Every structure is written in structure tokens, then in C-alpha cells.
Amino acid sequence: MEITPKSQCVNRTASLSVFQETPLRLMSRQRVYNDEYNRDPNPEKMYLGSREYFAEDGEVWTLPVVRKVHRQILNDPTLCHDDTSVLGQSEFNRASTALILGSESIAIVEKRADSIQVPGGNGALFMAAQFLKRWFTITDPSSPAVYISEPCWETHVFTFQGAGFSDIRRYLYWDHEKLCLAIPQWLEDMENAPEYSIIVLQVAAHWPTAMDPTPAEWRQIAEVMKRKRLFPFFFVTAQGLATGDLNKDAFPVRHFVTERFELLCAQSYSKNFGLCGERVGSLTIVSRDNPSLIRIRSQLMLAARCTWSTPPHLGARIVATILNNPAFFAEWQANLRSMAERLMLVREKLAEELRTLGTLRPLNHIRRQIGLYMFADFKDSEIMYLKKRRHIYLTSIGQINMSLMNSQNLSYVARCISEAVQSGLATSETAQPAEL
Template sequence: MSSTFSGLEKSGIDPIINLMIACGKDQHPKKIDLSVGVYKNEECDPNYVFPCVKAAKEALLKNDPGHYYTQLEGIPEYLACAQKTIFGKECPNATSVQAIAGSGALHMACTLLKSVGFQDFYIGAPTWSNYRGIIEHIGGSYLEYPYYNYKTRNVDMESIKQTIKNVKIKSVFVLQTACHNPTACDLSHEQWKEVFDLILSKGHFLVFDNAYQGLSSGNVDEDAWPIREAYLRKMEFIACQTYSKNLGLYSERVGCIHVCTWDLKEKENVESKLIAICRNEVSFPPAFGSRVVALVATDPELKKIWAKDVLNAAARLKDMRKKAVDWFTKLKTPGDWTHIMSLSGLFWFSGLSKLQTQKLIEEHHIYILSNGRINVAGLNNANVEYFCRCVDRVVRDYPVA
């Protein structure tokens, strides 16, 4: 008797997950994990808890709110502070609903847009691997265009503009606001303005993926500039938000979707649709992480600590970039490594070849993605010299043809 599932094909695992598993099994004393995009402190502790989060958790435990159902759209105080984090204030034209972190917010955004007739979703490459799965899961068409210029090691603005100009109307463009994954190359304010003008003139729709707010500049307000500028222009757009990175709440899955509309009736319809999506997918959103965020964002003292935490994180990342450049310069490593300092946030798109990344893993126990993306937060004062010497070695031993 054959199984009901006999025709089911095995799904592939995201390469990042496989790398996580392999790294976890490696017991080499000099192992360095530069794979997964999480912030780590100077000790490179993956379980590092931001001081503001630690204080908020302790406060919550002293005044335990229990575990009863919240509201379908999320805890009101959390939604209010999520809006303030994104927009700088509460926004009456934004419909905000709690989501299961950034992935959940993006899935809700794509589901909503598909329901009103959007089919084509444009993503700049290279990019985060999960976009494709999310878009194809809701029946959308996943389409790529060049976001990054490999020769200049910067944003390919001409490609972005030509794509927006030439694709059919009513297309969706998903753009990351800050700390671009994987390239670490963000649009400047002037480039954002060009994008906004083109999006409006061509009748497209913009989705912001706001995953690393604060970790680029060290200031959550500065990193939210593109979203706030779009709001000032009275654009219709969606902003997808997560506190996984800038508060280290990875496993709590604390996110939010914000849909900006400028018509009261449309806003009511959008809210009802988002709540229906939430009800169908997760019913009531989880509460603990969102309560932590709400406490951090509303308590004046904790908010000050958070601002300092984010500033310190960004400063540490910048310091590790400088130390890496200094070591490559000292070692006279072949190639130009000065571009590292022009980047910001967690990542460095190194330009290392697939073979070189493979050799770093096999010969030196340094785990990075095959596309050359490096999580700078995995470096510290104790391992940066070893890392740079190993990169120097593989660049010399396995040169790119």
C-alpha cells in the first residue's frame, strides 16, 4: 500500500541553515562563525542579550502580565511604539499589525498585495534568499534585477532606475532600508529620492524591508530616513519591520507590518484584511517579545540604554572593519580591501570566490557564505588577526582567474 505522501519531493534546506549545522559540529578551537546575520558582542556570544532587553525582561517578570490572548492585531502599546520606531511618531495613515518578525511581515505584505492584483515582485540581486520562497509561496512572480555593481563594489543605480522605468506598471519593488543583505551597500538619500520619483511616475508599489534599523548609522532615526521620506511624500507603501536584529530578539519573532494609505475607507479595508490574514495564519500573535519591545521603547531610562546599545553595536562593527583593513594592509594581501570601510552594518560582501570560501571552511574553520558574505559581528579583537591571515592565505593559494 503506497503512502499518501509517496509523490512528495524532499524540500531543500537553505544553505545558511546547513552552514549553521556544520559550524555547530566543528569543535576546532580557532573556529570563527561569520555566517548567520546576528549581532554578537566582543566575546562573539550568539546568545548575547542587549542590556536594555535584560532590564526589560527582569521588569516584566516582577509584574507578570500572564499569558492570556492579546488582540488579533497585536498589543496596542507595542503597535504604537513600533510606529514610533519606524515613523518617529504615531501615524494615523498607517495601518499596523503585529507580525511574526520580518519574514512574517513580508509574507503578509505579499499576500495583501497579491489579493489586490499585484503579480510581479522585483528583488535586487544579490539578495536575501528567503524573498523567493515567500513570494512564490503566495503565488507571486519572483523577478530579479542587478542591484550591485561588482566592478565598482557599490549600488548599481543605473540598473535600478532602468528596471523601474521599463517593467510593466503595477509591479512591486522590495527594497531594504539599511544594512543591505548581503552587500552592505545602501542607497544614499539622493538615490532614494530618485527611486521614489520613478516609483510614483511609473505606478509601481514599494515595500520596505526594515530588518537592521540602527545598526548602520548607530541611530534608529537616521536608518529610518527612507521610510519617513516616503511618508512625507504621501506615498502608498508597506514597511516590514523586525526587532530581531536591533534588539537581539531573534527567537521571539517580534515584527510588524505597516501599510500607509491616505483614504479612510481604504485604511479600514486594509486593516480588516490584515487582521484576517493574521487570524488565518497565526491567529493571535505572540506576546512576550512584543511586551519587551514596548517596555524598552516607552520607559525613558530603558530607551536611553537601547540608544546606547545600538550606538555601541554599530561602533564595534565599524572598529572591526578598520582592524581588518589594517591587517590586510600590513600583510599586503593581494587586492584592494579599502572598500570595507565604505560599508556599514553587519555585513561585508567580500568578493571572495566560492572556492576561497570553501577553503576557509575546510582548511581554517572559518565559516562564511559561499557568495562571500561575511558577518562582521563574528570578528573580535581576539580573532581578527587569525581571520585576516587565513583570508590572505587563501587569496594567495587560490587566486581568482
């Protein structure tokens, strides 16, 4: 029998990576779309899926109050670059708690609510998922169900899976036939959920549908969740930018607090402050009592220290300065109203343009939508038509950033959408089986 020399075995092993078994993760659908846009040589190509708010001239808009406060901070001779607290700047945390809950919230008065500073909305989502997996122990810790909306932001699914949750379910949020919220089915899904399930609830323009329940519908949802002992985890994407009213956008969270829920709330300041590159977010905790809050904070402090040590300074300092200064706060509210009103006006103009063109599929539901994005519930064939025939790229699920629509391109985009719908109808008619 031939024996392989020991030296050859060692060399063969040494030539392999210790990560040899690491699988290749396929690119997300959105990344594929982005790469296709970047490779498209057509000079007329358009990308309408960006995350930022754009002004009428097509440039990313920096809120005037943010620019003013940023300049003030940079010119402060006392500014230094020392570490902040592990849980972030205290003035930022207090202001964040008051912004989402209301300064006179019963949870604040009873000292059972607080926020921690995190790197953006994703940081808040990550920290909350990790904490819930470790300490949500009122039920069997190996099997609490997590309910996420259908459709949803895929990052929510990935984050809870990454935290170790194995029982991830969907509640129906959108009715594709009626083009509206599926409230009856949603309530039925909540009724059928196991007690102490974790329910992820998006607030201030649900992603991707851009439609939120009414206050009356939120009350129904809260009533079912309270009776079923379900745990609410709110994700607030852009308070104030959805409707132009900070208090109106925060109603669901505040209502659940008045109903004595314990809850977590992740909040991003990327869009409503125009700070996408600064990664500013907060995670708000509302607990049963103050001793519980103290214990929760201690665990979050340990988790933050082991994850990012301390959060970044500048973006949170800008937000804290604006929220804690009455004049800056009033100016920020005015900026938000102007942004929200423009988005609503563009949405109306697009809907009217589509109606005038005689678009063959009703798209009137976009008039009822709010926030930065429009969700037309496009078919894949329609998204493909826009991309291949008109070089118009949307998000992978077919959203349009409404701030990218302006007087120069709105009519053209509307005409292309109408063509895409016509093309999609023709394709589906061709695909229908012949009658026997």
C-alpha cells in the same frame, strides 16, 4: 488472463503513503554549510555567519536595557498570559508605527498609517506577500511583477513564490566589478519595469551587500518609482543598528511617505533588540486615506486569525515598554550606538589589517559598509579555501558577522582571508587558456 485478487489490490494501495508524490526538497546552500560546520572535527573551527550580535568576549550580548525591562516584566504581579488582540498589542503597534515613520509623520497625523504585530520579520514578509497577492488589484491580479534585488536574501524570492506570484524579476543592486552599488543600472531597471510593479526595497543594511543608497540616491529612486507608479515594499532588518542613528536608518521610508506613496513596511526587532529567539516584528501600512486603512486592517485581521491566531506576548511587551518609556528609550539608543560604533571600528581594523598584509584584491569597500555583516564579494573558491584549509565558515554567500571578530581572532581571520584571495587568484590564473 490472470486476475489479481481484490484484497491484494487494496493491500498494495494501503502500503503507499498518501504523500507518495511529495518531492524531496534539497537543502539550501546555507544549511549544507551549517551541517558541514557541525561535522567538522577540527577543534579550531570558527563559524562567522551567526545571526546574533556577539560581545567582545564572543558571547551573545543581551542589551542591558532589554535585560532590565525583561526582569521588570517578569516581576510584575499583574502579569497574566491571556490572549492579545489578533493584530497584536496596541501599544506595540503605535510605537512601531512612530519608530519607523516618525512620531510627527503626515501619514500618522492623517490617520492613514498603522502597524500590526507579527512573529518576526519573516512573519511580516509572509503576511505582506499573501495580502498583496490577494488584494493588489489595481493591475491584472494574475500578473503583477515583483522586483527583488540582485543579489538578495533568498527568503524574499521563496516567500513571494509561495504566495503565488509567478512574475518575479531582479533589479541590479550590486556592481561586482566596481564593488559598489549599481545605481545607474538599478534606475534603468525601474524605468523598464511595468507600471504598478511591486519593488522590494531593503533598508538599514541591505542583505547581503551591507551597503545602502545615500539620501540623494534614495530621492532618485523615489522619483523614478513615483513616475512609473511602482509600489514600494520596504524590509527593515535592524533600524538603528546599521548606522547607530534611528532617524538616519529610517530616512528612505519617511521620504517615500512625504512623497505620498502608499506602501508596506516589514520590520524585524530580532537584531536591534537582541530578541532573535522571541520572534518580534511588525508590518506597517501607509494607505491613501483612512477608509482604505480600515479595509486593509480588516483583511489582515482575517489573515492573521487564520494563520497564527494571535502573536506571542513577551518579546513585543519588552519592545513596547522600551519604546514608550523615555528613559528606557534613551538607554536603548545608547546601546544601539555602542553596538554600531563597535561594528564600524572592527570593520576599520579588518580593512587596515588586510591592507597591511598586502592582500592582492582590493577590499577597501568594506569600510563603507554598515550593519552587522561584512560583504567582501568573495569568490566561491575563496569561500571554499577558508572552509577546507582554515576551517572558517561564513554564510553561504560569503558574509562575516562583524561582531564575531574580536581582539583574539581578527588578525588570524585577516591573514586567512588574504591567503584565500591569493589562492583564488592563483586558481583563476591557472584556469586561463593558453595564448595561441
